Amino acid sequence: MNKGLIxxxxxxxxxxEVAVYLYLAGVGxxxxxxxxxxxxxxxxxxxxxAILLWGPILVTIGAPFLILDLxxxxxxxxxxxxxxxxWLSRGFFxxxxxxxxxxxxxGISILPFLGISISNWSSLLLILDVVGFILALATAIYTGxxxxxxxxxxxxxxxxxxxxxxxxxxxxGSMAIILSTLGYSILTPSEGYPTQLMDVLISTxxxxxxxxxxxxxxxxxxxxxxxxxxxxxxxxxxxxxLKFVFWIGIIVSGFFLPIILEAVYSQFQEQHFLLFxxxxxxxxxxxxxxxxVVYAGIKDQHPLQKLIQTxxxxxxxxxxxx
Amino acid sequence: MxxxxxxxxxxxxxxxxxxxxxxxxxxxxxxxPSRSRIRVIKWEWIGLYLPITCQNCEEPFCTEVCPAKxxxxxLKKHMVVIDKNKCMGCxxxxxxxxxxxxxxxxxxxxxxxCDYCDGDPQCVRFCxxxxxxxxxxxxxxxxxxxxxxxxxxxxLRKSPxx
Numbered sequence: 001m002n003k004g005l006i007x008x009x010x011x012x013x014x015x016x017e018v019a020v021y022l023y024l025a026g027v028g029x030x031x032x033x034x035x036x037x038x039x040x041x042x043x044x045x046x047x048x049x050a051i052l053l054w055g056p057i058l059v060t061i062g063a064p065f066l067i068l069d070l071x072x073x074x075x076x077x078x079x080x081x082x083x084x085x086x087w088l089s090r091g092f093f094x095x096x097x098x099x100x101x102x103x104x105x106x107g108i109s110i111l112p113f114l115g116i117s118i119s120n121w122s123s124l125l126l127i128l129d130v131v132g133f134i135l136a137l138a139t140a141i142y143t144g145x146x147x148x149x150x151x152x153x154x155x156x157x158x159x160x161x162x163x164x165x166x167x168x169x170x171x172x173g174s175m176a177i178i179l180s181t182l183g184y185s186i187l188t189p190s191e192g193y194p195t196q197l198m199d200v201l202i203s204t205x206x207x208x209x210x211x212x213x214x215x216x217x218x219x220x221x222x223x224x225x226x227x228x229x230x231x232x233x234x235x236x237x238x239x240x241x242l243k244f245v246f247w248i249g250i251i252v253s254g255f256f257l258p259i260i261l262e263a264v265y266s267q268f269q270e271q272h273f274l275l276f277x278x279x280x281x282x283x284x285x286x287x288x289x290x291x292x293v294v295y296a297g298i299k300d301q302h303p304l305q306k307l308i309q310t311x312x313x314x315x316x317x318x319x320x321x322x
Numbered sequence: 323m324x325x326x327x328x329x330x331x332x333x334x335x336x337x338x339x340x341x342x343x344x345x346x347x348x349x350x351x352x353x354x355p356s357r358s359r360i361r362v363i364k365w366e367w368i369g370l371y372l373p374i375t376c377q378n379c380e381e382p383f384c385t386e387v388c389p390a391k392x393x394x395x396x397l398k399k400h401m402v403v404i405d406k407n408k409c410m411g412c413x414x415x416x417x418x419x420x421x422x423x424x425x426x427x428x429x430x431x432x433x434x435x436c437d438y439c440d441g442d443p444q445c446v447r448f449c450x451x452x453x454x455x456x457x458x459x460x461x462x463x464x465x466x467x468x469x470x471x472x473x474x475x476x477x478l479r480k481s482p483x484x
Contacts, residue, residue: 013413013426071411071431079390079410086389088412152383152418299420305363308332308372 008232010295017069019291022143024062029139030173031055045194049109051184056102087149091142098135105132140169153297155233160219171208172286179279233296245292254285327459334453337371341445348444359436376423376436384415
Protein backbone atom coordinates (compact mmCIF):
# COMPACT_ATOMS: atom_id res chain seq x y z
CA MET A 1 0.00 0.00 0.00
CA ASN A 2 1.49 3.31 -1.03
CA LYS A 3 0.19 5.71 1.55
CA GLY A 4 -0.73 9.20 0.49
CA LEU A 5 -1.17 8.46 -3.22
CA ILE A 6 -4.53 7.99 -4.80
CA UNK A 7 -4.46 6.59 -8.31
CA UNK A 8 -7.75 7.05 -10.05
CA UNK A 9 -8.90 5.04 -13.02
CA UNK A 10 -9.19 6.68 -16.46
CA UNK A 11 -12.65 8.00 -17.20
CA UNK A 12 -14.91 5.60 -19.03
CA UNK A 13 -17.61 7.84 -20.41
CA UNK A 14 -15.95 9.15 -23.55
CA UNK A 15 -14.06 6.50 -25.43
CA UNK A 16 -11.55 6.19 -28.24
CA GLU A 17 -14.14 7.35 -30.77
CA VAL A 18 -13.90 10.88 -29.38
CA ALA A 19 -10.10 10.72 -29.57
CA VAL A 20 -10.26 9.60 -33.22
CA TYR A 21 -12.72 12.40 -34.00
CA LEU A 22 -10.52 15.04 -32.37
CA TYR A 23 -7.42 13.64 -34.04
CA LEU A 24 -8.73 13.41 -37.60
CA ALA A 25 -10.37 16.84 -37.31
CA GLY A 26 -7.07 18.22 -36.04
CA VAL A 27 -4.84 16.65 -38.70
CA GLY A 28 -7.33 17.49 -41.45
CA UNK A 29 -7.59 21.12 -40.41
CA UNK A 30 -3.88 21.52 -39.64
CA UNK A 31 -2.74 20.08 -42.96
CA UNK A 32 -5.15 22.36 -44.81
CA UNK A 33 -3.82 25.42 -42.97
CA UNK A 34 -0.20 24.50 -43.68
CA UNK A 35 -1.05 23.55 -47.27
CA UNK A 36 -2.75 26.87 -47.96
CA UNK A 37 0.09 28.81 -46.35
CA UNK A 38 2.63 26.98 -48.53
CA UNK A 39 0.53 27.74 -51.59
CA UNK A 40 0.16 31.43 -50.69
CA UNK A 41 3.89 31.73 -50.06
CA UNK A 42 4.44 30.36 -53.54
CA UNK A 43 5.97 27.01 -52.66
CA UNK A 44 3.31 24.95 -54.42
CA UNK A 45 5.56 22.81 -56.60
CA UNK A 46 3.21 21.04 -58.98
CA UNK A 47 0.63 22.00 -61.54
CA UNK A 48 -2.03 21.10 -58.98
CA UNK A 49 -2.56 22.14 -55.39
CA ALA A 50 -4.48 18.96 -54.61
CA ILE A 51 -1.47 17.40 -52.91
CA LEU A 52 -1.51 20.22 -50.33
CA LEU A 53 -5.25 20.51 -49.78
CA TRP A 54 -6.63 17.02 -49.14
CA GLY A 55 -7.16 17.69 -45.42
CA PRO A 56 -10.98 18.00 -45.60
CA ILE A 57 -11.15 14.31 -46.55
CA LEU A 58 -9.67 13.36 -43.16
CA VAL A 59 -12.17 15.59 -41.36
CA THR A 60 -15.00 13.99 -43.35
CA ILE A 61 -13.82 10.56 -42.24
CA GLY A 62 -13.41 11.70 -38.64
CA ALA A 63 -16.72 13.51 -38.16
CA PRO A 64 -18.95 10.38 -37.90
CA PHE A 65 -16.81 9.09 -35.03
CA LEU A 66 -18.38 11.63 -32.69
CA ILE A 67 -21.80 10.22 -33.51
CA LEU A 68 -20.51 6.66 -33.01
CA ASP A 69 -19.91 7.47 -29.36
CA LEU A 70 -23.53 8.44 -28.74
CA UNK A 71 -26.14 6.25 -27.12
CA UNK A 72 -28.94 7.04 -29.57
CA UNK A 73 -27.33 8.17 -32.80
CA UNK A 74 -30.42 9.31 -34.67
CA UNK A 75 -31.06 12.03 -32.07
CA UNK A 76 -27.80 13.74 -32.96
CA UNK A 77 -29.40 16.05 -35.50
CA UNK A 78 -32.17 17.17 -33.10
CA UNK A 79 -29.50 18.41 -30.74
CA UNK A 80 -26.93 19.94 -33.02
CA UNK A 81 -29.38 21.93 -35.13
CA UNK A 82 -29.75 24.29 -32.17
CA UNK A 83 -26.41 26.13 -32.07
CA UNK A 84 -27.32 28.12 -28.98
CA UNK A 85 -27.22 25.15 -26.70
CA UNK A 86 -23.71 23.80 -26.82
CA TRP A 87 -20.26 23.69 -28.31
CA LEU A 88 -21.15 20.28 -29.69
CA SER A 89 -23.62 21.91 -32.07
CA ARG A 90 -21.45 24.95 -32.78
CA GLY A 91 -18.68 22.50 -33.67
CA PHE A 92 -21.07 20.61 -35.91
CA PHE A 93 -21.70 23.80 -37.87
CA UNK A 94 -18.01 24.72 -38.02
CA UNK A 95 -17.05 21.23 -39.19
CA UNK A 96 -19.88 20.97 -41.71
CA UNK A 97 -19.02 24.30 -43.29
CA UNK A 98 -15.34 23.42 -43.32
CA UNK A 99 -16.00 20.04 -44.90
CA UNK A 100 -18.19 21.59 -47.62
CA UNK A 101 -15.87 24.53 -48.44
CA UNK A 102 -12.76 22.36 -48.05
CA UNK A 103 -14.05 19.66 -50.35
CA UNK A 104 -15.07 22.29 -52.93
CA UNK A 105 -11.54 23.78 -52.82
CA UNK A 106 -10.05 20.29 -53.07
CA GLY A 107 -12.43 19.43 -55.90
CA ILE A 108 -11.47 22.56 -57.85
CA SER A 109 -7.80 21.80 -57.28
CA ILE A 110 -8.09 18.43 -59.03
CA LEU A 111 -9.91 19.90 -62.03
CA PRO A 112 -6.63 20.53 -63.94
CA PHE A 113 -6.11 16.76 -63.89
CA LEU A 114 -9.30 16.42 -65.88
CA GLY A 115 -8.13 18.96 -68.40
CA ILE A 116 -10.35 21.82 -67.18
CA SER A 117 -8.55 25.12 -66.92
CA ILE A 118 -9.07 27.11 -63.72
CA SER A 119 -6.80 30.00 -64.54
CA ASN A 120 -9.75 32.42 -64.80
CA TRP A 121 -11.09 31.50 -61.38
CA SER A 122 -8.39 33.14 -59.30
CA SER A 123 -10.60 35.73 -57.54
CA LEU A 124 -13.24 33.11 -56.67
CA LEU A 125 -10.49 30.77 -55.46
CA LEU A 126 -8.97 33.46 -53.30
CA ILE A 127 -12.28 34.09 -51.51
CA LEU A 128 -12.84 30.35 -51.06
CA ASP A 129 -9.28 29.93 -49.79
CA VAL A 130 -9.64 32.65 -47.17
CA VAL A 131 -12.98 31.28 -45.95
CA GLY A 132 -11.54 27.77 -45.93
CA PHE A 133 -8.48 28.92 -44.01
CA ILE A 134 -10.60 30.59 -41.31
CA LEU A 135 -12.86 27.54 -41.03
CA ALA A 136 -9.88 25.19 -40.82
CA LEU A 137 -8.38 27.28 -38.04
CA ALA A 138 -11.74 27.29 -36.26
CA THR A 139 -11.92 23.50 -36.59
CA ALA A 140 -8.45 23.03 -35.12
CA ILE A 141 -9.20 25.31 -32.16
CA TYR A 142 -12.65 23.81 -31.70
CA THR A 143 -11.26 20.32 -31.03
CA GLY A 144 -9.85 21.70 -27.79
CA UNK A 145 -12.90 23.79 -26.99
CA UNK A 146 -15.17 20.73 -27.16
CA UNK A 147 -13.31 19.21 -24.22
CA UNK A 148 -12.88 22.55 -22.47
CA UNK A 149 -16.64 23.11 -22.57
CA UNK A 150 -17.14 20.24 -20.11
CA UNK A 151 -16.22 22.79 -17.48
CA UNK A 152 -16.27 20.50 -14.50
CA UNK A 153 -13.46 18.23 -15.63
CA UNK A 154 -10.49 20.14 -14.30
CA UNK A 155 -7.95 18.53 -16.63
CA UNK A 156 -9.79 19.92 -19.67
CA UNK A 157 -10.91 23.22 -18.23
CA UNK A 158 -8.11 25.46 -19.48
CA UNK A 159 -7.59 27.59 -22.55
CA UNK A 160 -4.19 25.92 -22.92
CA UNK A 161 -6.00 22.83 -24.20
CA UNK A 162 -7.28 24.46 -27.43
CA UNK A 163 -3.77 25.92 -27.85
CA UNK A 164 -2.19 22.49 -27.37
CA UNK A 165 -4.58 20.81 -29.79
CA UNK A 166 -4.14 23.58 -32.36
CA UNK A 167 -0.34 23.38 -32.24
CA UNK A 168 -0.55 19.61 -32.44
CA UNK A 169 -2.97 19.92 -35.37
CA UNK A 170 -0.43 22.12 -37.18
CA UNK A 171 2.52 19.83 -36.45
CA UNK A 172 0.71 16.60 -37.42
CA GLY A 173 -0.89 18.44 -40.35
CA SER A 174 2.43 19.66 -41.72
CA MET A 175 3.76 16.11 -41.35
CA ALA A 176 0.76 14.81 -43.28
CA ILE A 177 1.59 17.30 -46.07
CA ILE A 178 5.25 16.24 -46.00
CA LEU A 179 4.22 12.59 -46.39
CA SER A 180 1.74 13.25 -49.19
CA THR A 181 4.23 15.42 -51.09
CA LEU A 182 6.95 12.83 -50.66
CA GLY A 183 4.60 10.05 -51.74
CA TYR A 184 3.50 12.02 -54.78
CA SER A 185 7.05 12.83 -55.81
CA ILE A 186 8.02 9.15 -55.56
CA LEU A 187 4.95 7.99 -57.49
CA THR A 188 5.41 10.58 -60.25
CA PRO A 189 9.17 10.89 -60.79
CA SER A 190 8.57 13.01 -63.89
CA GLU A 191 7.36 15.93 -61.73
CA GLY A 192 10.58 15.90 -59.71
CA TYR A 193 11.36 16.21 -56.02
CA PRO A 194 10.21 19.60 -54.65
CA THR A 195 13.35 20.42 -52.65
CA GLN A 196 12.34 23.96 -51.76
CA LEU A 197 8.87 23.04 -50.46
CA MET A 198 10.20 20.08 -48.50
CA ASP A 199 12.91 22.17 -46.86
CA VAL A 200 10.38 24.79 -45.77
CA LEU A 201 7.93 22.13 -44.56
CA ILE A 202 10.55 20.25 -42.57
CA SER A 203 11.85 23.35 -40.86
CA THR A 204 8.26 24.44 -40.09
CA UNK A 205 7.68 20.99 -38.68
CA UNK A 206 10.76 21.20 -36.48
CA UNK A 207 9.71 24.56 -35.05
CA UNK A 208 6.16 23.32 -34.45
CA UNK A 209 7.29 20.20 -32.65
CA UNK A 210 9.37 22.27 -30.23
CA UNK A 211 6.46 24.65 -29.62
CA UNK A 212 4.18 21.67 -29.09
CA UNK A 213 6.54 20.16 -26.52
CA UNK A 214 6.66 23.46 -24.63
CA UNK A 215 2.86 23.85 -24.69
CA UNK A 216 2.40 20.24 -23.55
CA UNK A 217 4.82 20.82 -20.68
CA UNK A 218 3.04 24.02 -19.64
CA UNK A 219 -0.35 22.35 -19.96
CA UNK A 220 0.62 19.43 -17.71
CA UNK A 221 2.35 21.73 -15.23
CA UNK A 222 -0.62 24.07 -14.84
CA UNK A 223 -3.10 21.20 -14.69
CA UNK A 224 -0.98 19.54 -12.02
CA UNK A 225 -1.20 22.76 -10.03
CA UNK A 226 -4.95 23.09 -10.61
CA UNK A 227 -6.28 21.36 -7.54
CA UNK A 228 -6.52 17.73 -6.61
CA UNK A 229 -8.51 16.70 -9.61
CA UNK A 230 -6.06 18.11 -12.15
CA UNK A 231 -3.24 16.59 -10.18
CA UNK A 232 -4.96 13.21 -10.30
CA UNK A 233 -5.29 13.46 -14.08
CA UNK A 234 -1.67 14.52 -14.59
CA UNK A 235 -0.53 11.72 -12.32
CA UNK A 236 -2.70 9.25 -14.19
CA UNK A 237 -0.80 10.16 -17.35
CA UNK A 238 2.68 10.42 -15.85
CA UNK A 239 2.71 7.37 -13.61
CA UNK A 240 -0.78 5.88 -13.43
CA UNK A 241 -2.75 3.59 -15.72
CA LEU A 242 -2.03 5.77 -18.75
CA LYS A 243 1.74 5.89 -18.29
CA PHE A 244 2.44 3.77 -21.38
CA VAL A 245 0.14 5.93 -23.47
CA PHE A 246 1.99 9.00 -22.24
CA TRP A 247 5.62 7.90 -22.23
CA ILE A 248 5.60 5.59 -25.24
CA GLY A 249 2.63 6.90 -27.26
CA ILE A 250 3.08 10.63 -26.74
CA ILE A 251 6.66 11.31 -25.64
CA VAL A 252 8.70 8.64 -27.45
CA SER A 253 6.57 8.32 -30.58
CA GLY A 254 5.38 11.91 -30.83
CA PHE A 255 8.47 13.86 -29.80
CA PHE A 256 11.59 11.84 -29.13
CA LEU A 257 11.75 9.62 -32.22
CA PRO A 258 10.67 12.34 -34.68
CA ILE A 259 13.35 14.72 -33.37
CA ILE A 260 16.03 12.00 -33.56
CA LEU A 261 14.91 10.79 -36.97
CA GLU A 262 14.77 14.31 -38.36
CA ALA A 263 18.33 14.91 -37.16
CA VAL A 264 19.45 11.67 -38.81
CA TYR A 265 17.50 12.49 -41.96
CA SER A 266 19.22 15.86 -42.27
CA GLN A 267 22.49 13.93 -42.62
CA PHE A 268 21.15 11.37 -45.10
CA GLN A 269 18.84 13.35 -47.36
CA GLU A 270 18.51 10.51 -49.87
CA GLN A 271 17.04 8.07 -47.36
CA HIS A 272 13.38 9.00 -47.79
CA PHE A 273 12.21 6.04 -45.75
CA LEU A 274 13.63 7.82 -42.68
CA LEU A 275 11.25 10.68 -43.32
CA PHE A 276 8.35 8.26 -43.80
CA UNK A 277 9.19 6.50 -40.55
CA UNK A 278 9.47 9.84 -38.82
CA UNK A 279 6.06 10.87 -40.16
CA UNK A 280 4.39 7.65 -39.06
CA UNK A 281 5.76 8.01 -35.53
CA UNK A 282 4.73 11.64 -35.30
CA UNK A 283 1.22 10.93 -36.54
CA UNK A 284 0.86 8.07 -34.02
CA UNK A 285 2.08 10.44 -31.30
CA UNK A 286 -0.54 12.99 -32.31
CA UNK A 287 -3.28 10.41 -31.94
CA UNK A 288 -2.11 9.29 -28.52
CA UNK A 289 -1.98 12.92 -27.37
CA UNK A 290 -5.75 13.13 -27.93
CA UNK A 291 -6.28 9.65 -26.55
CA UNK A 292 -4.35 10.41 -23.37
CA VAL A 293 -6.00 13.77 -22.77
CA VAL A 294 -9.50 12.34 -23.32
CA TYR A 295 -8.98 9.34 -21.04
CA ALA A 296 -7.23 11.35 -18.31
CA GLY A 297 -10.23 13.68 -18.00
CA ILE A 298 -11.37 12.30 -14.69
CA LYS A 299 -13.44 14.06 -12.15
CA ASP A 300 -12.67 14.24 -8.49
CA GLN A 301 -14.06 11.74 -6.07
CA HIS A 302 -17.29 13.11 -4.76
CA PRO A 303 -17.36 14.97 -1.46
CA LEU A 304 -18.94 12.19 0.63
CA GLN A 305 -16.46 9.64 -0.61
CA LYS A 306 -13.58 11.97 0.17
CA LEU A 307 -15.01 12.72 3.61
CA ILE A 308 -15.22 9.03 4.44
CA GLN A 309 -11.71 8.38 3.22
CA THR A 310 -10.29 11.19 5.27
CA UNK A 311 -12.36 10.11 8.23
CA UNK A 312 -11.20 6.51 8.10
CA UNK A 313 -7.73 7.29 6.83
CA UNK A 314 -8.23 5.39 3.62
CA UNK A 315 -5.73 6.89 1.26
CA UNK A 316 -5.23 3.94 -1.04
CA UNK A 317 -8.42 3.78 -3.03
CA UNK A 318 -7.69 2.31 -6.43
CA UNK A 319 -11.17 2.22 -7.89
CA UNK A 320 -12.74 5.28 -9.35
CA UNK A 321 -16.45 5.26 -8.89
CA UNK A 322 -18.73 5.88 -11.84
CA MET B 323 -34.91 23.44 -4.16
CA UNK B 324 -36.81 20.18 -3.69
CA UNK B 325 -39.34 19.46 -0.99
CA UNK B 326 -38.19 16.01 0.01
CA UNK B 327 -34.73 14.48 -0.26
CA UNK B 328 -32.95 11.20 0.31
CA UNK B 329 -30.77 11.25 3.39
CA UNK B 330 -28.10 8.59 3.64
CA UNK B 331 -26.55 7.35 6.86
CA UNK B 332 -23.60 5.32 5.64
CA UNK B 333 -22.89 4.00 9.10
CA UNK B 334 -26.15 2.07 8.98
CA UNK B 335 -25.61 0.63 5.49
CA UNK B 336 -24.76 -3.09 5.46
CA UNK B 337 -23.84 -3.16 1.78
CA UNK B 338 -26.61 -5.62 0.88
CA UNK B 339 -27.33 -3.66 -2.33
CA UNK B 340 -31.04 -4.33 -2.03
CA UNK B 341 -31.59 -0.67 -2.97
CA UNK B 342 -29.85 -1.23 -6.30
CA UNK B 343 -31.94 -4.30 -6.98
CA UNK B 344 -35.35 -2.80 -6.20
CA UNK B 345 -34.43 0.40 -8.03
CA UNK B 346 -33.63 -1.46 -11.23
CA UNK B 347 -36.76 -3.60 -10.90
CA UNK B 348 -38.95 -0.54 -10.38
CA UNK B 349 -37.48 1.47 -13.24
CA UNK B 350 -36.57 -1.14 -15.82
CA UNK B 351 -38.40 -4.31 -14.82
CA UNK B 352 -35.09 -6.14 -14.74
CA UNK B 353 -33.35 -7.15 -11.54
CA UNK B 354 -30.06 -5.82 -12.80
CA PRO B 355 -28.08 -3.64 -10.37
CA SER B 356 -26.00 -2.23 -13.22
CA ARG B 357 -29.12 -0.40 -14.41
CA SER B 358 -29.98 0.97 -11.00
CA ARG B 359 -30.17 4.70 -10.30
CA ILE B 360 -28.51 4.25 -6.94
CA ARG B 361 -25.03 2.84 -6.47
CA VAL B 362 -23.36 1.45 -3.36
CA ILE B 363 -19.66 2.23 -3.11
CA LYS B 364 -17.83 -0.34 -1.05
CA TRP B 365 -14.73 -0.43 1.09
CA GLU B 366 -14.96 -4.16 1.76
CA TRP B 367 -11.77 -4.42 3.79
CA ILE B 368 -13.18 -2.24 6.55
CA GLY B 369 -16.85 -3.01 6.02
CA LEU B 370 -17.92 0.44 4.95
CA TYR B 371 -20.60 1.08 2.35
CA LEU B 372 -21.92 4.30 0.88
CA PRO B 373 -25.09 4.40 -1.22
CA ILE B 374 -24.94 7.36 -3.61
CA THR B 375 -27.58 8.83 -5.84
CA CYS B 376 -28.53 12.20 -7.34
CA GLN B 377 -28.31 15.06 -4.85
CA ASN B 378 -30.59 17.36 -6.88
CA CYS B 379 -28.12 20.21 -6.58
CA GLU B 380 -29.33 23.80 -6.47
CA GLU B 381 -27.00 24.66 -9.35
CA PRO B 382 -26.51 21.35 -11.11
CA PHE B 383 -23.47 20.79 -13.31
CA CYS B 384 -25.33 18.21 -15.39
CA THR B 385 -28.04 20.59 -16.62
CA GLU B 386 -25.44 23.17 -17.58
CA VAL B 387 -23.38 20.88 -19.82
CA CYS B 388 -26.21 18.87 -21.42
CA PRO B 389 -26.01 19.69 -25.16
CA ALA B 390 -29.51 18.37 -25.84
CA LYS B 391 -31.05 20.21 -22.87
CA UNK B 392 -32.60 16.89 -21.93
CA UNK B 393 -31.18 17.21 -18.44
CA UNK B 394 -33.03 20.10 -16.81
CA UNK B 395 -34.56 21.37 -13.59
CA UNK B 396 -38.24 20.52 -13.28
CA LEU B 397 -39.69 23.42 -11.31
CA LYS B 398 -42.93 21.60 -10.51
CA LYS B 399 -41.24 18.53 -9.09
CA HIS B 400 -38.44 20.58 -7.52
CA MET B 401 -35.80 18.30 -8.90
CA VAL B 402 -33.38 17.62 -11.73
CA VAL B 403 -34.85 15.37 -14.40
CA ILE B 404 -33.58 13.88 -17.66
CA ASP B 405 -36.00 13.84 -20.56
CA LYS B 406 -35.59 10.34 -21.95
CA ASN B 407 -37.01 11.37 -25.28
CA LYS B 408 -34.44 14.10 -25.78
CA CYS B 409 -31.31 12.49 -24.34
CA MET B 410 -28.96 11.20 -27.03
CA GLY B 411 -26.61 9.43 -24.65
CA CYS B 412 -23.53 11.62 -25.04
CA UNK B 413 -22.62 11.06 -21.37
CA UNK B 414 -21.41 14.63 -20.86
CA UNK B 415 -23.56 14.94 -17.70
CA UNK B 416 -21.93 11.81 -16.28
CA UNK B 417 -18.54 13.40 -16.85
CA UNK B 418 -19.59 16.65 -15.20
CA UNK B 419 -21.43 15.36 -12.12
CA UNK B 420 -19.18 15.33 -9.04
CA UNK B 421 -21.36 12.61 -7.48
CA UNK B 422 -21.36 10.33 -10.50
CA UNK B 423 -25.12 10.31 -10.21
CA UNK B 424 -26.47 10.24 -13.77
CA UNK B 425 -25.74 6.77 -15.08
CA UNK B 426 -25.64 5.52 -18.62
CA UNK B 427 -28.16 2.74 -19.18
CA UNK B 428 -26.57 0.30 -21.62
CA UNK B 429 -29.93 -1.17 -22.60
CA UNK B 430 -31.93 2.01 -23.17
CA UNK B 431 -28.81 3.80 -24.51
CA UNK B 432 -29.66 6.99 -22.65
CA UNK B 433 -28.54 8.52 -19.37
CA UNK B 434 -30.86 7.94 -16.43
CA UNK B 435 -31.04 9.31 -12.92
CA CYS B 436 -32.95 9.01 -9.67
CA ASP B 437 -36.49 10.43 -9.80
CA TYR B 438 -37.52 9.43 -6.25
CA CYS B 439 -39.80 6.80 -7.85
CA ASP B 440 -42.51 9.45 -8.25
CA GLY B 441 -42.65 10.14 -4.54
CA ASP B 442 -42.27 6.63 -3.13
CA PRO B 443 -38.57 5.74 -3.29
CA GLN B 444 -38.23 1.96 -3.46
CA CYS B 445 -34.74 2.05 -1.99
CA VAL B 446 -36.17 3.62 1.16
CA ARG B 447 -39.03 1.11 1.33
CA PHE B 448 -36.76 -1.89 1.10
CA CYS B 449 -33.77 -0.63 3.08
CA UNK B 450 -33.88 -2.94 6.09
CA UNK B 451 -31.31 -1.12 8.28
CA UNK B 452 -32.88 2.26 7.44
CA UNK B 453 -29.71 3.70 5.98
CA UNK B 454 -31.69 5.62 3.35
CA UNK B 455 -34.47 7.92 4.45
CA UNK B 456 -36.84 10.14 2.51
CA UNK B 457 -37.46 13.29 4.52
CA UNK B 458 -38.43 16.92 4.08
CA UNK B 459 -35.47 18.98 3.00
CA UNK B 460 -35.85 21.19 6.07
CA UNK B 461 -35.57 18.22 8.40
CA UNK B 462 -32.25 16.96 7.13
CA UNK B 463 -30.21 18.60 9.84
CA UNK B 464 -32.75 17.40 12.42
CA UNK B 465 -32.33 13.80 11.30
CA UNK B 466 -28.57 14.11 11.53
CA UNK B 467 -28.72 15.71 14.97
CA UNK B 468 -30.96 12.92 16.19
CA UNK B 469 -28.56 10.29 14.90
CA UNK B 470 -25.65 12.08 16.56
CA UNK B 471 -27.57 12.22 19.85
CA UNK B 472 -28.29 8.49 19.62
CA UNK B 473 -24.65 7.74 19.01
CA UNK B 474 -23.66 9.88 21.96
CA UNK B 475 -26.08 8.15 24.34
CA UNK B 476 -24.99 4.68 23.24
CA UNK B 477 -21.36 5.67 23.65
CA LEU B 478 -22.08 7.05 27.12
CA ARG B 479 -23.90 3.85 28.11
CA LYS B 480 -20.94 1.72 27.05
CA SER B 481 -18.34 3.83 28.79
CA PRO B 482 -17.27 2.69 32.26
CA UNK B 483 -18.51 4.63 35.25
CA UNK B 484 -22.01 5.19 33.87
